[in-house]
Amino acid sequence: MGKILLDMAMSLDGFIAGPNDEPAGLHDWFFPPSGSVTAGDAEIIDESIRTTGAIVMGRRSYDLGDKVDGFVHTPYRVEHFVLSHDVPEQVARGETTFTFVTDGIESVLREAKAAAGDKNVAVGGGASIAQQCIRAGLLDEIQIHLVPVLLGEGIRLFEHPGAERIKLERTRVIESPFATHLRFRVVKEN
């Protein structure tokens, strides 16, 4: 059975984008300016592509990705589920399929899980959908690509996660100059 994994890049001071949604170098480990992915980063990227069966994202992230490159550069050839209030007219781009789900976080995760089969559902942003997943107790794992920079301002990942304390177990650390890839299991207490 696949897991539901929150998978995001974050600066040391907690931002997933700069002001005005600037990428701010947070994805350089994935798309290095030099074109050469380091060994540590390649291990993470290969594993992610191999084990991800569906991607869930918020509407804002979809609109941003659509604007940047219409998703033609994504290496994930799996169904993308977009949690959205409405369904935009023009949807599919490149080789990636998009399904718009309008009835809430539990519904979009259920559909993505069915599509992913034995593989994982990766929740890839933005902050709002991540916070909804955390608050609803729907995550099995969290992977944070911690980028060695203090952005000072921008969009914060853990802005309103709610008052419930959630224990994690760190299950892996992989280092590269661009990021410290930290993986956690969510400890579910009954």
Added chain:
Amino acid sequence: MGKILLDMAMSLDGFIAGPNDEPAGLHDWFFPPSGSVTAGDAEIIDESIRTTGAIVMGRRSYDLGDKVDGFVHTPYRVEHFVLSHDVPEQVARGETTFTFVTDGIESVLREAKAAAGDKNVAVGGGASIAQQCIRAGLLDEIQIHLVPVLLGEGIRLFEHPGAERIKLERTRVIESPFATHLRFRVVKEN
């Protein structure tokens, strides 16, 4: 020459204490409930005690530590410099000496640096003094003891760090079940 090091424990969601200044388990790697420090944590603690020549803290952190145990359990037998608006009546406790400095962040760091000699000045909290150090460009290194928990609320370390982007280089990772000890060098760009 010693370095100025910000040295703090932080939850994955960016908090250095829970609501009402609760420690919230963030210092369990240093003071484990079981009494047994793990090997990874011991390495960090031993190094810190060996290389720290002076400690700088804010007045709130002093008042909290004073209330908890009067600093009798701190293993740091070095001069503590407290940035404060006034000097409290009762100051020294245990074997630790406290010096109150009232004329600003640069002044307290200068005094601490003189006291530390070849050893490091450790800035140990709270959030306000950490933010002042970051904003003033006064840090050489940052050590974050990243604790695998989402607190959801509390006192945030990087709350108002300002708009300047600060590049870091991650120089070390040491793992324990209680924390991922991440050390960064602040990249000073001229």
